[in-house]
Amino acid sequence: MSKSNRYDVAVIGAGSAGLQAAQTLGRMHRSTVVISTDRYRNDPTEHMHNFLGHDGAPPAELRVAARKDAQAYADVRFLDVGGAGVTRITGELGAFVLEIDGEQPVRAERVLLATGVRDTLPDVPGIAENFGDLVAHCPFCHGHEYADTRVGILGAAPHVAAMASMVQPIAEDRVVLTHGADLDPTTADQLAALGASVVTEPVAGVRKVGGELLVTLADDTEVTLGGLLVKTEWAQAAPFAEQLGLEMSEMGAIVVDAFGRTSLPGVYAAGDLAQGPGLPMPMASVLVAASAGMMAAAACVQDAALARIA
Known part of the structure; x- marks a missing residue:
């Protein structure tokens, strides 16, 4: 394919999924365009964890290094776009058209979606300001940083008991803040058996004081924590799944097979936006x-190769 505005694969998104896909495609000499914006799900956090060889590194540092690696391959082009970025995808296998805000349309035989998801945080003052630091949603990513402190868990849904159990070896103490909601009897019994305390008073706000998180309750009492785990509500960060009519899971993720293939031939998805089998x-x-x-990039290459000999 020509390298002007026609490509073997168009990768939308330049987080870790999109950047790794670009490197894989570049190494296989597939003409690839990576269409990126400057918005990333892990922007709020200063340090990422639980990543082989990069534990504690800033997320932006990884992206810069990964982009440099991908750009070393002559078949990879980056298209950094402003505004709304890619606004619409139409077409079918072999003839997709990507409409881009302020740019000429891009045509590609295959499309790899790596646009991620967008989080909605609990509506409590101070949570957004401290998210990615003393407030987090993933114990695998941030739990260790709260070691030997009192860790709070916000919510009253059944998952709070599993979370309290998961962080038990990490935390000195655990407190579930139900934010005015009632626990169901099973969850209450599980928390009691785990030795986790429960505070039912609504949370009025949180703020960072030194290296700790101060939680103010509606009755003006305060709880000091080393960290607070919250559940976010997330949704697709881009409208492409709906535009293309892709199969979605009950949770709102794009359904993919083990190689990132979606329900529409020629469209692949990788990263937080996709849910694999099992x-x-x-x-x-x-x-x-x-x-x-x-994996998704490898599937792009393999599928194209098999189509040529079919």
């Missing part, structure tokens, strides 16, 4: 997203 939900991990990007 998984109850997408795995929100930088390392898993990178691995998924590699």
Whole structure:
């Protein structure tokens, strides 16, 4: 394909999934365009964790290094776009058209979606300001940083008992803040058996004081924590799944096979936006997203090769 505005593969998104996909495609000499914006799910955090060889590194540092690696391959082009970025995808296998805000349309034989998801945080003052630091949603990514402190868990849904059990070896103490909601009897019994305390008073706000998180309750009492785990609500960060009519899971993720293939031939998905076979939900991990990007890129290459000899 010509390298002007026609490509073998268009990768949308330049987080870890998209960047790894670009490197894999570049190494296989597939003409690839990576269409990126400057918005990333892990922007709020200063340090990423649980990533082989990069534990504690800033997320932006990894992206810079990964982009440099991908750009070393002559078949990879980056298109950094402003505004709304890619606004619409139409077409079919071999003839997809990507409309881009302020740019000429891009045409590609295959499309790899790596646009991620967008989080909605609990509506509590101070949570957004401290998210990615003393407030987090993933114990695998941030739990160790709260070691030997009192760790709070916000919510009253059944998952709070599993979370309290998961962080038991890490935390000195655990407190579940139900934010005015009632625990169901089973969850209450589980928390009692775990030795976790429960505070039912609504949370009025949180703020960072030194290296700790001060939680103010509606009755003006205060709880000091080393960290607070919250559940976010997430949704697709881009409208492409709906535009293309892709199969979605009950949780709102794009359904993919083990190689990142979606329900529409020629469209692949990798990263937090996709849910693979046997998984109850997408795995929100930088390392898993990178691995998924590699698998989806490999599927692009393999599928194209098989089509040529069919």
